[in-house]
Amino acid sequence: MKNMNPRLRGSLEISVASVGFGFLGIFGTWAFESGMKVGELLSYRFALAAVLLWIFLLLFRPSWVKLNLRQTIIAALLGIFGYAFFSTMYFIAIDGLSVTLAALLLYTYPFWVNVFSHFFTQDKISRKEALCLVAASSGLILLLWGHIEVRNIWAVAAGLGSAISYAIYVLLSGRLQKDVRPISSALYVITFGALALSLFHHPHYSEIKNLSHIQASSILGLAFVCTIIPLTLELAALQKLKSTEVALLMMIEPITAALMGALIFHERLTPVQIVGALIIGAALVTNTLYSRPTKSVE
Structure with missing residues (x-):
């Protein structure tokens, strides 16, 4: 894989990461149906992910734990104001x-990544990239369109806040961590995210021993499948692709969520949803095949 074209490798990394993130709804649904609260689930997810990653690296790659002070501070800020803040805003939404409206608001983040990138960086949006983004966004609306309900108007702001904060996280990660080993960065992002979530939500870690089998399995799945693997691969992809490309390819996540919902929860996909998924897929393939090359750190 090291001899693979960096752009292709980055595209594969973010595609796999998006599939991993797509399982969030599956494990989250099982956990919520078993009676878990949002705060404790988020805290347990990141705390377990941090513990597993620390154990693995200390046992097998202890030298990878080391980051200089600047990169440690950057990772801490990304974990606190990136993942912890984004996750909390999304679940408030x-x-x-x-759920449909919350997801639609969250997935405006590729739009925000492109806007911020166009106005605040040197990565200007081409006409082709803009068309792909519009096509993918249209497909997303078709894929996720369903029951729309607003019970709290402030939750709309939280939904937009989750999208904007995640867009900023993607942009800053792509620019500030180009020379950092992805798994080392992920270690500190996840660790500081766990600390911030624990301070905000005050979970009772002493109750972990009382978790049911389904609750423990859901937390393990969230920690490993939906956090350690995708977060590390996302950071790796950001070193090879533009932030705008990564943001667009991450729209594989809602397709994964819809397909897994159909396979596991037997949710019926309507013809409109299938058309939406196909439109997203076509836009992603077109953007990936014909994107302008970008510099790689490799």
Whole structure:
């Protein structure tokens, strides 16, 4: 894989990461149906991911734990104001909106990545990239369109806040961590995210021993499949592709979520949803095949 074209490798990394993130809804649904609260689930997810990653690296790659002070501070800020803030905003949105509307608001983040990148960086959006983004966004609306409900108007702001904060996280990660080993960065992003979530939500870690089998399995799945693997691969992809490309390719996540919902929860995909998924897929393939090359750190 090291001899693979960096752009192709980055595209594969973010595609696999997006599939991993797509399982969030599966494990989250099982956990919520078993009676877990949002705060404790988020805290347990990141705390377990941090513990597993620390154990693995200390046992097999202890030298990878070391980061200089500047990169440690950057990773800490990304973990606190990136993942911890984004996750909390998103689940506040879910609490006050229908899941469909919360998801639609969250997935405006590729739009925000492109806007911020165009105005605040040297990566200007080409006409082709803009058309792909519009096509993918249209497909997303078709894929996720369903029950729209607003129970708390402030939850709409939280939904947009989750999208904007995640867009900023993607942009800053792509620019500030180009020379950092992805798994080392992920270690500190996840660790500081776990600390921030624990301070904000005050989970009772002493109750972990009382978790049911389904709750423990859901947390393990969230920690490994939806956090360690995708977060590390996302950071790796950001070293090879433009932030705008990564943001667009991450729209594989809602396709994965819809397909897994159909396979596991037997949710019926309507013809409109299938058309939406195909439109997203076509836009992603077109953008990946014909994107302008970018510099790689390799």
